[in-house]
Amino acid sequence: MTRKNKTILQISFVIILMILLSIAAYYLGSRFARGFLTAGMGVTLVQWQSHFARLVAAMGGVSCLALLTWYSLARFFLRLDNAQSVDKRSIWLVIGAAEIAFCLSLPYIFSTADKSLKLGISIPILFLGLFAIIGFWFGSILVTPSPYKYTPIGSSIFRRSRKH
Amino acid sequence: MKFLSIVAMMFVTFFFAGCSDDLNSTALENLPIIESPNQNRDEKIPVDVLWDATISMQGFTTIAPMNVYRTLPDEIENICASIGDVNFYRFGSDAMKIDRAGYRKFTEPETYTELVTSMANAVEISNPEHLSIVVTDLFESESDWSLVTQRLKDKFFTKHLSTAIIGIRNPFDGKIFDVGLKAQSFSYATGGDQNRFRPFYLFVLGREDVVKDFVNRFEKFRRQQVIQNEIEYVIFTEHLTDRAETFATLPIIDSQNLFESVELEDNRVREFGIDSPTDPASVTFNFKYKPTLGACSIDRNSLQTQIDFFTLDSESDSWIETRNARADGKFSLERDEESESYLLKFEFTPERNLQIDRWNFLHASLKPPASSFELPEWISQWNMGNIDVNPAAFDGTKTTNLLHIAQSLLDAQFESSQPSLVDLYFLIEN
Numbered sequence: 001m002t003r004k005n006k007t008i009l010q011i012s013f014v015i016i017l018m019i020l021l022s023i024a025a026y027y028l029g030s031r032f033a034r035g036f037l038t039a040g041m042g043v044t045l046v047q048w049q050s051h052f053a054r055l056v057a058a059m060g061g062v063s064c065l066a067l068l069t070w071y072s073l074a075r076f077f078l079r080l081d082n083a084q085s086v087d088k089r090s091i092w093l094v095i096g097a098a099e100i101a102f103c104l105s106l107p108y109i110f111s112t113a114d115k116s117l118k119l120g121i122s123i124p125i126l127f128l129g130l131f132a133i134i135g136f137w138f139g140s141i142l143v144t145p146s147p148y149k150y151t152p153i154g155s156s157i158f159r160r161s162r163k164h
Numbered sequence: 165m166k167f168l169s170i171v172a173m174m175f176v177t178f179f180f181a182g183c184s185d186d187l188n189s190t191a192l193e194n195l196p197i198i199e200s201p202n203q204n205r206d207e208k209i210p211v212d213v214l215w216d217a218t219i220s221m222q223g224f225t226t227i228a229p230m231n232v233y234r235t236l237p238d239e240i241e242n243i244c245a246s247i248g249d250v251n252f253y254r255f256g257s258d259a260m261k262i263d264r265a266g267y268r269k270f271t272e273p274e275t276y277t278e279l280v281t282s283m284a285n286a287v288e289i290s291n292p293e294h295l296s297i298v299v300t301d302l303f304e305s306e307s308d309w310s311l312v313t314q315r316l317k318d319k320f321f322t323k324h325l326s327t328a329i330i331g332i333r334n335p336f337d338g339k340i341f342d343v344g345l346k347a348q349s350f351s352y353a354t355g356g357d358q359n360r361f362r363p364f365y366l367f368v369l370g371r372e373d374v375v376k377d378f379v380n381r382f383e384k385f386r387r388q389q390v391i392q393n394e395i396e397y398v399i400f401t402e403h404l405t406d407r408a409e410t411f412a413t414l415p416i417i418d419s420q421n422l423f424e425s426v427e428l429e430d431n432r433v434r435e436f437g438i439d440s441p442t443d444p445a446s447v448t449f450n451f452k453y454k455p456t457l458g459a460c461s462i463d464r465n466s467l468q469t470q471i472d473f474f475t476l477d478s479e480s481d482s483w484i485e486t487r488n489a490r491a492d493g494k495f496s497l498e499r500d501e502e503s504e505s506y507l508l509k510f511e512f513t514p515e516r517n518l519q520i521d522r523w524n525f526l527h528a529s530l531k532p533p534a535s536s537f538e539l540p541e542w543i544s545q546w547n548m549g550n551i552d553v554n555p556a557a558f559d560g561t562k563t564t565n566l567l568h569i570a571q572s573l574l575d576a577q578f579e580s581s582q583p584s585l586v587d588l589y590f591l592i593e594n
Contacts, residue, residue, distance in 0.1 A: 033423070034423050034437055034439045035439050037423045037424075038418075038419040038420065038422060038423055039416050039419035039422045039423060039424050039434070039436060039447055040415070040416030040417060040418060040419045040447070040448075041424075043424070044423075044424040044425055044426055044427050044435075045423055045424065045425045045426070045437060046425060046426045046427070047427065
């Protein structure tokens with residue numbers, strides 16, 4: 001496979017991964033909503049789902065952007081000038097921290113702006129699990145280009161276990 | 165590859181985990197809501213005024229001061245103008261429609277020529293789809309009120325319609341016939357003494373909301389005209405408050421283990437989902453008990469919960485009534501001293517009240533038992549027993565058998581359907 005094709009494949013993988021995680025977030029979130037969305041709140045589950053879908057789409061978009069940002073930096077912009085410049089973990093950590101911050105803050109921002117979007121604590125936790133852990137962390141382990149393939153935390157363990 | 169297949173399976177599971185069968189429109193249209201369909205209050209309802217033209221009514225037209233009876237034809241037409249077109253009839257043994265010139269003649273004594281009163285026939289010709297107002301002294305020839313009650317039950321109460329009696333004390337100077345077991349006749353004159361005024365009645369029949377509307381409008385007319393005559397009300401209806409208290413009128417202030425899944429067109433019904441089948445589910449409302457004008461008093465400490473269970477037969481889209489021996493649903497009513505209202509809570513355990521893997525429809529109603537109903541005091545005060553009457557002791561301020569008439573109407577109402585305070589309709593897919 002050529003490098004160009006591999007790049008296209010990896011970018012496509014990121015987009016598809018985030019779409020699938022968004023779908024999972026929507027359905028799991030709807031499940032969790034049965035616990036905190038009680039009768040008398042003035043909103044039915046169906047109405048809530050239409051508002052929640054917007055939050056999930058925003059979260060999916062932000063997560064996709066975060067992972068693609070890391071991928072683009074690693075693929076096109078970061079340079080191996082010397083042995084010390086391999087360690088770009090700090091950049092990865094900053095993007096990861098931003099991802100976590102979005103997982104926690106976007107639900108709060110949306111629910112404050114939209115009175116129909118009642119949320120429980122389970123929603124930010126769900127977003128952390130899906131978008132931050134599976135999406136960004138695990139996704140970055142899978143798609144990070146070779147020069148930086150050990151930059152994401154835990155990638156060396158993952159790659160060692162694959163070899164075995 | 166193995167990892168990717170596991171991930172794919174997870175997503176497929178998540179995808180279908182949120183899916184459930186929606187209730188189709190046929191099943192929604194066939195919901196077994198016992199009361200009549202949502203009534204359109206803007207709809208015009210024809211009004212039929214049946215005027216008792218027997219000789220015993222003559223005496224109500226003779227004395228002018230404080231005479232509500234003589235102005236009644238015009239006043240009823242004014243009151244009913246926004247309800248619908250008004251038609252007048254005179255009745256005795258039979259009924260006959262009369263024109264505008266004819267109904268004004270009810271203010272003249274010569275109009276009253278009928279010899280036999282047949283309320284039973286008046287009820288027979290009443291149209292249940294109209295508002296019927298019978299102007300009468302509530303006397304029935306041959307005292308056959310049981311026939312009247314039976315016709316009321318068959319024609320009105322079993323169809324979830326209502327009746328009301330408005331009692332009006334009016335000046336009187338004339339003859340009163342067929343009094344007591346020996347059918348005696350007495351002359352009676354009130355003069356201007358309000359304490360001696362004789363009662364006549366408006367016997368109102370029709371759809372519950374329209375009967376209540378007329379009663380409220382009549383009371384408003386009484387206040388606006390500052391009518392000094394004593395006027396009293398009693399109403400026999402399925403719902404003891406001005407409007408039927410359902411999910412449409414009662415805001416939910418708290419709930420447990422229940423979430424609303426979809427908004428339905430008929431807002432008396434709520435579609436709920438259950439989070440846990442074993443945990444108690446409940447809804448709590450702020451309930452202000454405002455009895456409708458003329459409602460019988462009830463004992464609020466002896467209210468009963470009645471639950472009707474139905475499940476959906478998915479092949480025929482019809483609802484089948486079921487019996488549930490394990491059901492534990494109940495209402496509780498707690499007075500909120502600060503707001504002078506009640507906290508009304510309905511609680512049930514899903515696994516004990518709902519059938520699994522089916523659509524369930526529950527009708528939970530809060531009802532006072534028949535024994536706790538009391539007729540208004542004025543009924544007893546205006547009542548005279550059907551007895552041998554000593555002419556010297558005859559009391560023209562009272563009506564023979566009024567208590568028996570009112571009690572029989574209350575009994576007929578209960579035989580058809582027990583009145584309720586609150587009706588909750590739950591649609592739940594378990």
